[in-house]
Amino acid sequence: MAQYQVIARKWRPQQFDDVIGQEHITTTLKNAIKNNRIAHAYLFVGPRGTGKTTTARIFAKALNCEKGPTLTPCDECSNCKEIVAGNSMNVLEIDGASNRGIDEIRQLRDTVKYAPAGARLKIYIIDEVHMLTKEAFNALLKTLEEPPAHVKFFFATTEPEKVLSTILSRCQRFDLRRIPAALIVKHLIAIAKSEKVKISEEALFAIARGAEGGMRDAQSALDQLISYCGAEIAEEDVLAMYGLAGSKQILSVVKALLEGNAPSTIALLNEITESGKDLQRLLVDLIGHFRNLLLLKLGMDAADMLDLADAQLKELRDMSASTDSDALLQIVDLLSSAEGRVRWSPAKKIVLEVTLLKAIKARDGVGIDALIKKLNEVKRNLSGHTPVTAPATPRTASAVKPMPKAMEAHEAPVSYPAEGTRSPSAPSADLNTVWQQVLDRVGQVSPFIKSHLVDARPVSFDGRVLIVGYDSEFAGHKDLAATPRTVDLLQTKLKEIMHKDVVVRFDVVADPSLIKPTPSAKSEPVPVASADEPEPEPVAPASTPPLPKKSKSDFKDDPLIKKALEIFRGQIVDVKA
Known part of the structure; x- marks a missing residue:
């Protein structure tokens, strides 16, 4: 009976052009032969089964062929046939795993000085060279750096990081890629x-x-x-x-997850588990499918990037049309981070179930584009349903709450304008009260503009110009607030309340004690200027205690923050000043 030869050996490449998916390496080696630029040591690096030892053998044949050096070994001469059969005296294949000690390397070092028999070169192919001991590597250094002219070294390894750097620096390195x-x-x-x-x-x-x-x-x-x-x-x-899950099963899980159907997702996972499939491999396949969906969503549907059959590609393309790219990014990130936990966990199924449920929740996450869209909708709704109009009747002094007795006791006496000179529609509120009324009205139009103003306080008002100050800690808020839209909105609301044109200016106050208006300014009414009334004296700021900082609990209890969390389904992770 004829001896059977396995497919992997029967179909092993014998020419450079037969090596699949490694054109960047075969082209370089052929050019080196053509230009007579053959180095003394080569290192072939790559995953298993990608052609490291095969390429080294073909290179050895090309150099030792009786018709060579040639780009196309003849496979007919005695040298080529001996190399193919693995019994050549001039091309020695050594297994680094079983010949890893210093004694074997010393023996090799003693044999390199002998000339080849019936060939141009003596070539040593050392497979899995990373298995050599440190002492063996050191013993090989001098020979590898200056070998005899008739000696070449071809190394192959799957783990180049384990090879000494002094060995790597003496070799030309070729990295073989995974085959698509x-x-x-x-x-x-x-x-x-x-x-x-x-x-x-x-x-x-x-x-x-x-x-x-x-x-x-x-x-x-x-x-x-x-x-x-x-x-x-x-x-x-x-x-x-x-032990793989079928492509249809994986697509069913992906579809159920994207639809947010948790019961169906868990049921499909249980079905795959009961059939004895590898859960670690299932997770890797799910990551690959979501990655393919993301590439399709981005318009990258090249066949060499997706590695899919035509039927699967069509189904994924249809699925990607109704999927958000931000959600896909979050799902891929979540599944990738769970791969290590699934690999080492004794309860792989539970970890995978929890991960898929988290992915369903992540699918509902709001991306930046959706956030901007929702913000614009909120702004339109607020401005459309709560039209801003001036009050029908002017506010009177009775509407203003009296100041506490404790404050009145140490305040300086204030001279109010005569009753005959006061405008009937002038509000008699102090600066702080007027500012609070302005903030309330601004908040009705745009809660987001108000959020930039909550840390600001009126510093001074001379009857025409209102200086609004920020503590240096909130200097960044001043830049956000000092926009034409914000200034116009503030001036509009001040005119509605005070019935006069007021110019608003923003400033950063180095001294926090100047952020609040003076006690006298708080109790002094802010009248509306009339035609026969002279401009009032500017309100000078006085030293007051610093503005208390908001605590984390105050920030979390803020109605605006609560509303934002409700709209965007978010949560507060941390609060920083």
Whole structure:
């Protein structure tokens, strides 16, 4: 009976052009051969099954071929055939995991001085070189730096971070990439055709998904499936072998989650768990599907970026049309952060259930675009339903609450204007009361403008110009408030209350004690200027205690803050001054 050769060995590339998905490396090596710029040491880095050792073998054949050095080894001469069979005396493959000690490296160091037999070069291919001990690496340093002219070193590793930096600096490094699913599927179709096996497109993509970018893994899986299924392979067979959830199952979970259907999401997860699927892999697949949705939402539907069958791509494209990109970003971030917890948790199912429920809640989160839209709607609603009009009857002095006795006792006597010279519509409120009335009216029009003014206080008023001051701690609020719209709104409301034109100016007061108006200014009425009445003297500020800072509880109890939290379904994480 003829000896069977597995697919991975039968379809192993023998030429540079046969290496799939690593054109950036094969092109560089071919140019090095063409220009006679062959280095003495090369390091091939990449995930398993991507072609590290295969590339090193092809490079060795190209250098030692009897018709070479050549870009296309003949595979017919004795040197090429010996390298392919793995019994060449001049191309020695060494397993770094089993020959990792200093004694083996000393033996290698003693043999490099001997010339090759019947070939141009003696080439050492050391696989999994990161497994060598530190002492073995140090013993190799001098030989690697200045090897004999007939010696070349080809190293291969999946973990370059474990290789000493002194070794890395002596090598030319080539990083092999994971092979895209589309290229794996294309290669598997050719293999299936050659092996006379019928396999569905969904099954091919399932194999590529399980191989995680490794061609050898995909070829080995196909070999195993042929033994299991015979001449026809379906997606269910691949999923059973890998322990993966089906694409339809994953899409059902994604759809239920985006619809906010928690019972359906948990029921689907329970169904997948009961069928024995790998929950860690399920979470990775969910992250991949939401990532694909996000790319489609951003208009990036290139086939090589999504790694999807046509039917899946169409369904995801339809799903992305009704999904918010901000919600997708939050879901991907949430699922990604939970991957480590699911991997190491003894109760993977519970952790995954909680994560999916959090993702459903995150889906309802409000993005920045939606926030801006809602803010504009609130502003329109407030301005449209509460029209601002001047009071029908002027406020009278009786409407003003008297000052507390304790304050009246130490205040200086105030001279009020004669009754005959006072305007009948002039409010007799003090500066603080007038300012509070202005804030109330501004808040009816725009609560957001009012939020910039709550930390401000009137400093002085000379009958025409009102100076509004901020403590230096709130200097940033002054810049937000000193806008043409805010100033116009304040001046409009002051005119409604005081029945005269008032100019508003903002300033930052270095001395906090000047933020409040003086006691005399508080008790002095603010009359409306009339034609026969001279301008009143400016109200000078006096020293008063500093404005007390708002506590965190006061901030959280603020009606405006409560309303914002209710509208945007948010929560207060921290309060900073």
